[in-house]
Amino acid sequence: MKEKGDRRDFLWKLGIGSGVAALGAQTIASMRSLVPNVSYDAPTTVKVGMPNDFPDGLKFLPDERLFVFRQGNTFHAVSAVCTHLGCTVRAEALPQPETKVVAGQSLRLTHRFLCPCHGSKYAGDGTNVSGPAPKPLTWYHLSVALDDGQLVVDLARPVERDFRLTVA
């Protein structure tokens, strides 16, 4: 007879408990092995070319899924990854470029962006205008490589929309 709180009951619970604990730990171990410890993904800091090779206006870099804008000697980079579900948006040239003040800085807008998957629309500065996109396209940090002077984009470093890189 097992009675609540006696030795037999305690050992019974201990047995069941350790069985459950062992099963749980092994399940967690198996699941954990599926979470990668090393990323073999492409690096997030990428050299994208000499600043002077960029045309005035927009250049799309498919590998980085990135739009690089040039206006004279200032540069900025806007992600082409739709903030809704991650499709690559397409740029559409505006009939008339317009100038707008974005985050305290004046910005010449030459394009707008459209997503082919669910129809989100973004203005030239990345602001989500219509469709399901919940937030603006991300702007990324640009710098000049110290060794060869190429433009370097840091895809792990989002920046505010007043960011500009001026190349001397």
Place this chain on the structure above:
Amino acid sequence: MSTDVPETKAASSGASPEAPGFHFRRLWSWRPVSDRQAGDAVVSNFLLHWFPAKANRVSLSWSYSFWLGTVSAALLLLLVVSGLPLLFLYIPSVERAYASVKDIEYVVTFGSWIRAVHRISAHLMVVAVALHLVRVFLTGAYKNALGGGQKRPWNWVLGVAMLVSTLFLSFTGYLLPWDQLAFWAVTVGTNIASSVPAIGPAIRELLIGGRAIEQPTLIRFYVLHVLFLPGLLGVLFAYHMWRVRKDGGLASADRSALTARRVEQPPSKTKTYTLLGVARGTAPRIRAATLESGEETVNSVSDLTRRAAIVVLGTIALVGILAVFVRSPLEEPANPLITPNPAKAPWYFLWLQEIVTDTTIHLGGITINGAFIGGVVLPGLLITLLIAWPWLDRSPAGATGLWFARTRLRQNLVFLAIVVVILALTVVGTFLRGPYWHFYWPWQPWPELPSKI
């Protein structure tokens, strides 16, 4: 072959076949010559083990169940059988997956036919399983009319789980060719998972095995498709079948039991407790209803087995012939650089694509992504509602196993309204969406768009 088996057996056990107490069981016989052989057949034949000895007449009718569950099972069988050769031919590597599917389609002898059988069965299975669910709902077949150990609501829950498994199998299946459809479907599908607050990004990383869609992603979805999900569906299928037996067959049998004329049963001269005794009605009876009588029931062999064979063989024939004429598409190889425009999911997910498009909510300063509302919350609610429905249904037992029971009118209308909305969204997504997911009437031409960005 069967004649020398008893001898070897007898030799090995040291007893002759005629020895007292020795009872050799042949596998089974279609034409039993004795009661004992018939009894052995019932025990050792899998089909007779699966089916009851006697079946309710209404549950065999074409117009009650449309045999949609059997059709689904036949398609599952076809998918497993056609999947086996594909398993030898397909290579789950991002470099070679597309080429191997292309080889299956254009190089392998009968390859395109086998792939077409697999693909057509998959599409039809989504249809058959969904229609089966609609049939079970509209006939109130998830209700326990008799009680006494019946757990039909639980079997309904198993059925919902099987529908979801079927959809996941389809999803993981169309990723494997690693074409444009595949790549962008994984992108969108895993970003839906990623939209869950807090844990979403971790779930996505676990699903795709990293932060980018690469080799670890393909191998994960491959293992899900060929091992994990079929295994799950197989277990659920067996459980589903077992519960149908435990619950006393289709719900129409409950109805027959409720409405059967109660007639005084003549006491039988010989009583036997064997399975055959139950089948022949010589076992002692507990109920006075005439369920065992010829008016309500028929012998499973051959009335049930014949129809099951017609349905299964008919399904196989239909798919086999369709697969000769309908070719399976293969899009361009996966290209992470270009999203197709428009990028459409397969037809059975277009209602979801339509929902994630329309459900981004701006409330004051807060924006909730449609990916979360339309991709996670609404489907989750829908599945929860389906699962909970049998416990919300308060209709009387008489509404069990009857098409469009008057007492279930309101819930049938609510259910049909949901079905109609899903169908309407599917139609919109399929026929009325063009480039950039803009709305176009079918007769409106799509604009010419530059292919380069």
